[in-house]
Amino acid sequence: xxxxxxxxxxxxxxxxxxxxxxxxxxxxxxxxxxxxxxxxxxxxxxxxxxxxxxxxxxxxxxxxxxxxxxxxxxxxxxxxxxxxxxxxxxxxxxxxxxxxxxxxxxxxxxxxxxxxxxxxxxxxxxxxxxxxxxxxxxxxxxxxxxxxxxxxxxxxxxxxxxxxxxxxxxxxxxxxxxxxxxxxxxxxxxxxxxxxxxxxxxxxxxxxxxxxxxxxxxxxxxxxxxxxxxxxxxxxxxxxxxxxxxxxxxxxxxxxxxxxxxxxxxxxxxxxxxxxxxxxxxxxxxxxxxxxxxxxxxxxxxxxxxxxxxxxxxxxxxxxxxxxxxxxxxxxxxxxxxxxxxxxxxxxxxxxxxxxxxxxxxxxxxxxxxxxxxxxxxxxxxxxxxxxxxxxxxxxxxxxxxxxxxxxxxxxxxxxxxxxxxxxxxxxxxxxxxxxxxxxxxxxxxxxxxxxxxxxxxxxxxxxxxxxxxxxxxxxxxxxxxxxxxxxxxxxxxxxxxxxxxxxxxxxxxxxxxxxxxxxxxxxxxxxxxxxxxxx
Numbered sequence: 293x294x295x296x297x298x299x300x301x302x303x304x305x306x307x308x309x310x311x312x313x314x315x316x317x318x319x320x321x322x323x324x325x326x327x328x329x330x331x332x333x334x335x336x337x338x339x340x341x342x343x344x345x346x347x348x349x350x351x352x353x354x355x356x357x358x359x360x361x362x363x364x365x366x367x368x369x370x371x372x373x374x375x376x377x378x379x380x381x382x383x384x385x386x387x388x389x390x391x392x393x394x395x396x397x398x399x400x401x402x403x404x405x406x407x408x409x410x411x412x413x414x415x416x417x418x419x420x421x422x423x424x425x426x427x428x429x430x431x432x433x434x435x436x437x438x439x440x441x442x443x444x445x446x447x448x449x450x451x452x453x454x455x456x457x458x459x460x461x462x463x464x465x466x467x468x469x470x471x472x473x474x475x476x477x478x479x480x481x482x483x484x485x486x487x488x489x490x491x492x493x494x495x496x497x498x499x500x501x502x503x504x505x506x507x508x509x510x511x512x513x514x515x516x517x518x519x520x521x522x523x524x525x526x527x528x529x530x531x532x533x534x535x536x537x538x539x540x541x542x543x544x545x546x547x548x549x550x551x552x553x554x555x556x557x558x559x560x561x562x563x564x565x566x567x568x569x570x571x572x573x574x575x576x577x578x579x580x581x582x583x584x585x586x587x588x589x590x591x592x593x594x595x596x597x598x599x600x601x602x603x604x605x606x607x608x609x610x611x612x613x614x615x616x617x618x619x620x621x622x623x624x625x626x627x628x629x630x631x632x633x634x635x636x637x638x639x640x641x642x643x644x645x646x647x648x649x650x651x652x653x654x655x656x657x658x659x660x661x662x663x664x665x666x667x668x669x670x671x672x673x674x675x676x677x678x679x680x681x682x683x684x685x686x687x688x689x690x691x692x693x694x695x696x697x698x699x700x701x702x703x704x705x706x707x708x709x710x711x712x713x714x715x716x717x718x719x720x721x722x723x724x725x726x727x728x729x730x731x732x733x734x735x736x737x738x739x740x741x742x743x744x745x746x747x748x749x750x751x752x753x754x755x756x757x758x759x760x761x762x763x764x765x766x767x768x769x770x771x772x773x774x775x776x777x778x779x780x781x782x783x784x785x786x787x788x789x790x791x792x793x794x795x796x797x798x799x800x801x802x803x804x805x806x807x808x809x810x811x812x813x814x815x816x817x818x819x820x821x822x823x824x825x826x827x828x
Contacts (some may be wrong), residue, residue: 321462324372325509326365327379329535329555330413331358333387335401342560344586355560356587359593359601362405364562364585368595369406375459376493378406381535381555382413382470382513383519385427386803388672389604391612395427397604403432409435409455409510413536414798418807422446436468436511439492441484454496456503462573465505467496469522471514471536476647477797479807489514490525494751497528506573509533515796516541516554523547530575531565536798544582551580560567562587572697600619611671615809619816620823623661623678629711632824634817635659635678639801640715643771647687647797650768651716651753653698655782657709658683658773658801670809679801683773688791693764696750698786698799703746706826710782718759718823720749730783738785746783767792773801 337357341350369376380402389397402410410433415665416424425446428435437451455466469489474480486492486613500508508531512519515537523532532552540556544565555563561584568579609671621635628636636659640652660680699719702712704727728744751759774796775781780788809815 306355319571321460321571321573322372322374323459323462323464323507323567323569324368324376325379325531325565326368326376326565327381327407327533327555328361328559328562329381329513329533330383330538330557331380331398331559332383332415332557333385333389333398334558335389335398336605338558338560339783340558340560342586342588344588346584353588355588355603356558357587357593358401358405358559359595359598360587360591361559361562362401362594362597363591364587368564369583375462376458377457377459377464377509378408378417379509379511379533380407380410381511381533382411383415383535383557384410384413385424385805386415386418386602386606388608390427391614391672391806392608393604395430397601399428399430399432400600400604401597403430403672404600405594408433409436409457409466409511410434411513412451412470413513414439414471414474414478415803417474417480418803419810420481421483423810425450435465437470438496439469439486439489440480441486445482447483454500454503456500456505460581462506462569463504464507464509464573465496465500465503466509466511467492467500468511469493469496469514471518471798473795473797477799479811489518489522493522493529497526499527506532506621507567507569508574512536515539515798516552519552519554520545520547523550523552530573531567532564537796538613538798540584542584542723546577551575551577553582560587561585569593579671611669611673613669613671614675614806615772615816616668617665617670617816618667618814620667621661621665621674621678621817623659623665624663628659628713629707629709631826632820633659633713634820635661636713637715637820637823638815638817639805640713643685643804646804646808647685647771648769649687649716649771651695651714652771653712653717653776654773655705655709655776655784656711657782658712658775659713670805670815672806675802675805679805681775682800682802683775685770685771685795685797685799685801686774686777687769687793687795688777688787689767689793690770690787690791691764692752692762692766692768694786694790695768696747696761696764697728697740697743697785699747699750700744701730701783701786704728704744705782708782710784714823716753717762718749718751718753718825719747720825720827722746722748722827724827730785732783732785738780738783771797786799 427503512534538557729742
């Protein structure tokens with residue numbers, strides 16, 4: 293049996309009445325933790341490649357969806373024979389259902405499915421704390437925000453720093469942590485971080501232990517690598533149930549006395565971890581049982597949850613209006629790959645402003661779309677078509693000397709998907725000059741066969757908006773997409789070879805532009821400026 297106390301210890305102590313209590317604590321406790329992360333609005337099934345049979349072979353199937361997740365959650369709760377905790381580690385509020393229903397649909401389904409405790413992901417703040425507050429009003433389960441200062445914000449009174457739960461005599465304390473990148477990857481506005489992830493964890497462990505927690509569980513939205521760093525640095529956390537980096541853990545990571553799991557994205561699997569502890573809440577690691585349960589056929593959808601979803605689908609417009617434009621958006625190949633592109637400039641400029649970097653570079657092939665979008669509504673469908681590949685935006689440091697060959701490679705790709713569009717940087721391409729030539733060996737080693745001489749007049753924008761000559765010795769903060777940064781797409785091997793301080797924003801063109809469109813009255817591409825000059 294589960295008993296919850298929602299504890300606010302940052303300002304005053306607030307304890308909800310116990311729902312039930314046990315007269316005698318057993319010597320051995322059993323607890324099953326199940327849940328998801330980063331659903332990202334995938335309330336119905338999504339076609340994706342997953343390992344259905346657990347044999348290491350992936351196949352393309354329809355997976356996930358809240359109706360099937362509800363069936364599995366209910367089945368596990370019915371059959372377990374001991375307490376079950378149903379968790380979400382954030383980022384549910386994105387996508388078409390959120391744009392249409394602002395949380396009502398998402399939480400109607402999660403409530404019905406049986407979710408019990410959740411934390412925030414960074415994308416929860418994409419449209420600011422007021423929109424988030426309006427959305428979570430539909431949630432019937434606690435939202436933990438341990439490391440966020442919400443006093444005098446729309447979230448005050450709607451979130452708690454901790455939850456303490458009694459599971460048949462085992463007292464479990466829950467806290468949360470969110471990415472330290474929150475201030476620039478989303479729009480938290482007046483909601484502020486109260487400290488670093490490590491500071492939050494040390495404080496939370498101490499305060500939860502003071503509240504009687506025997507087992508401490510962290511709902512994390514900082515990514516697997518950082519979860520492991522926290523586990524190495526902070527004693528006293530028993531379980532980290534994480535998200536943000538969209539990674540699944542095929543088995544729990546054990547770091548000292550801490551188990552770390554991550555729950556992936558879009559819900560193709562339900563994470564399940566069965567724990568056995570002694571009377572003091574110490575985990576018997578030999579008895580831990582863990583699995584990723586595929587959320588696929590033949591798991592049937594829960595009829596009531598499926599009906600609720602269908603009711604919302606019936607009310608959803610064909611295309612959800614996110615913003616407006618008074619100017620046509622030209623995404624034809626001649627516009628995107630044949631010279632300056634107003635739409636690419638608009639998107640790159642907004643990303644540079646949002647993330648505060650010196651330079652944004654994105655290849656022409658990253659800007660897709662279906663021809664010309666006429667002035668009028670900016671819809672989710674339109675942004676989905678433009679951001680077909682959903683590549684994450686990465687931040688990194690790069691010395692100026694490495695930007696020169698990168699721009700020469702862009703010039704060699706004029707007319708193709710490898711042409712680079714920039715913000716914060718200008719350059720001239722002279723098509724009459726020799727082009728750069730590169731090659732790649734069978735073992736993946738890139739070689740510059742000919743350096744090329746098409747690029748000149750390279751400048752970097754300063755704080756006043758004027759361009760200064762590129763400094764080969766200076767280190768610049770750069771944003772570019774994962775295709776060219778992580779995968780050497782279009783032959784851009786220099787990024788991976790020379791970058792430093794790489795950071796994944798876990799944001800895409802779609803999520804960034806959807807966030808910005810919610811605030812700006814109209815997103816209008818401007819006529820080409822002098823950031824890219826082409827001489828023929």
